[in-house]
């Protein structure tokens with residue numbers, strides 16, 4: 518497997534607390550990789566450390582064969598790796614128009630043809646041009662999350678880090694957003710790392726997944742293993758039982 522994202526023995530500590538305890542994973546190009554685990558197990562910390570939002574004190578990270586340590590990241594890294602957060606209210610400035618929100622990353626990274634790119638991005642996330650000059654505080658949660666996704670996609674990234682991207686949304690909107698993410702992944706040959714507490718979502722979206730507990734990866738299994746109950750850790754079984762979303766169990 519040629520890994521587009523490779524994490525080796527990553528350690529993140531907050532004061533004395535070990536939030537990531539030697540975490541390793543490899544994600545292949547074009548793969549959709551899930552991360553599950555109980556609340557506080559370190560899922561967001563892992564994504565944030567990969568994204569450069571949390572420093573890691575030991576271990577290594579490589580993206581597309583390029584190594585990164587601690588917190589230092591190149592500008593190209595910030596284009597290649599994009600993150601979508603759970604809360605679309607917190608992640609978009611409320612007093613900016615959609616146009617401005619989409620223009621900003623393009624300007625930072627020196628993209629040309631900004632009009633065409635903005636229109637295409639709005640189209641891709643199912644928001645027409647009518648949304649372009651709305652303020653983000655005038656949008657619903659689902660529409661905001663579409664803007665957040667457009668903002669990530671507009672930079673033509675290779676890796677999308679998705680931290681509970683639909684858990685703040687109601688079920689019908691959730692399905693629409695997951696479908697558009699999946700479509701974008703196929704069209705653009707993107708690699709996803711997706712955190713969700715909903716094993717049904719992970720089973721639907723991902724080929725493989727890592728199960729986290731207390732800052733460690735307990736096991737890495739194929740998503741099919743959830744259905745076949747083909748995993749080794751008791752903890753995974755408990756998660757499966759606890760996950761309301763996985764109704765096929």
Ligand SMILES: Nc1ncnc2c1ncn2[C@@H]1O[C@H](COP(=O)(O)OP(=O)(O)OP(=O)(O)O)[C@@H](O)[C@H]1O
Pocket residue numbers: 531534536554555556557558559560561562563714
């Ligand atoms: N900035 C921080 N400072 C101190 N402790 C932190 C910080 N960020 C996270 N932690 C702690 O690290 C642990 C892992 O947090 P993290 O947010 O990664 O969990 P999670 O698996 O994403 O949980 P959830 O499912 O609730 O989102 C928690 O105990 C949390 O309190």
Ligand SMILES: [Mg+2]
Pocket residue numbers: 560561562680
């Ligand atoms: Mg989290």
